Amino acid sequence: MLKRFALTALLLSASAANAADVRNIDLGPQAQVWFVEDHTVPILSFNISLPSGSAHDPRDKPGLAAITAAMMDEGAGNLNAAAFHQALAVKAIQFSARAERDFTVISVSSLAADAGEAMRLLQLALTRPRFDNEPLARVRASIIQSLQQDAAEPSSVASRAFMRDFFNGHPYGHASNGEVASINSVTQGDVRAFAKGHWVKNGIKIAVAGDITQPALTRLLGQTFAPLPGITVAPPRDVGRLGRPGVHVVSMDVPQPTAVFGLPGIMRGDPDFIPGYVANYIMGGGGFSSRLMDEVRTKRGLTYGVSTGLQNYRKASVMIGQVGTRANAINQTLQVVRQTMADFASRGPNQAELDDAKTYLTGSFPLAFASNTGIAAQLGTFQRQGLDVGYVLRRNALIQAVTIDDVRRVARRLFDPARLTVIVAGSPSGGTAAQRPSRPGGPPVVTPPPAGQAPAKPVDKPDRTKPPAPTR
Secondary structure (H helix, E strand, C coil), rough: CCCHHHHHHHHHHHHHHHHHHCEEEECHHHHHEEEECCCCEEEEEEEEEEEEEHHHCCCCCCCCCHHHHHHHCCECCCCHHHHHHHHHHHCCCCEEEECCCCEEEEEEEEEHHHHHHHHHHHHHHHHCEEHHHHHHHHHHHHHHHHHHCCCHHHHHHHHHHHHHHHHHHHHHHCCCCCHHHHHHCCHHHHHHHHHHEEEEEEEECEECCCCCCCCHHHHHHHHHHCCCCCCCCCCCCCCCCCCEEEEEECCCCCCCCCCEEEECCCCCCCCCCCHHHHHHHHHHHHHHHCHHHHHHHHHCCCCEEEEEEECCCCCEEEEEEEECCCHHHHHHHHEEEEHHHHHHHHCCCCCHHHHHHHHHHHHHHHHHCCCHHHHHHHHHHHHHCCCCCHHHHHHHHHCCCCCCHHHHHHHHHHHCHHHHEEEEECCCCCCCEEEECCCCCCCCCEEECCCCCCCCCCCCCCCCCCCCCCCC
């Protein structure tokens, strides 16, 4: 077992070392291309970001970017949807596209020998999409089914309501996969127009890892993306006021309400981001090692899981968290969340917490580079965050340089419970979560539990507390 662990660690270290050798490839000023050459296995992986995320949806068509991205592999040129899927399957090409907030992200992986065919099919999809009615109807039905399922899930309902309230009318606030009515209203012409105006080479970001030389890759990418339109897509508009402090309830008849809560975050280019990233890990990003998990679950048994994370977009950042508990314990749970934040903002971490956070965040970083697909995906994430090509080499040193005073300073800035926006999806009950208006027409607030009331036991839910791999 020890030998196997040592071998795994060695392989991960080697992958991280290869990933550190990231090169820029010049495809002109309109494109950003990063490349890691690795001939260990005959695989080539691409992560491609187009400036066509859901923030570019028309106001009356939320979800248009998502449905357009989902149509990318549903036929192109002389290949209908079935023939396009067959062409991918014959060469075992992995192809997917999804719309995030700012970008549409395309992932393509293939054997190195088949990379030319993979890129030919991608070029066909981007420049000659068919958008036939039958696959459009099928994709629309699939998205609507997902939306209907989400409408019964408190976590999904709370998340959607949180984004809407937190962003106060900005495009970041609408659901990236739209609403049932808006998806139903999307026409073939809408999809064609969106793709024509947003599947472009100006602003494209490409990350590649695998078994190819730099000259060969430069030729392949040039041939693939040269035919794309040279249109410049305007960025999303600036974000105004962030947040709607208070507790806002979306009534649902469920045994366990879910609360989604958040605060304005720290922009990725801010010098305080890395200290904020470390602070968030200590507060709620570190699974069972986090303050919130200790206070809410371990000490009081109020939940099976509570977590926080920093989400960054081109125009905004948000610290967002989530917790679920029984209906008669939601108020106590939120009180503990607020108090834990207030204590952390006041005193910051202790040295052991800081040391543990830095050890985990730096030691687990190589996990993101365990495969060519992982390397390309991680580099693509860094590109979309506006980082430079040398960040991979600097990242762990930046975390190691964070001091306890840095975290204390940023904790005061980041974790102010008075500014907390909270959305509860469910039906708080039992006096513990009685609703009353904070002012006429104002949002509901939650009253304290009766003195001496015992904390609720967590409901029987799967444990989803494993912290995400750190990739910042």
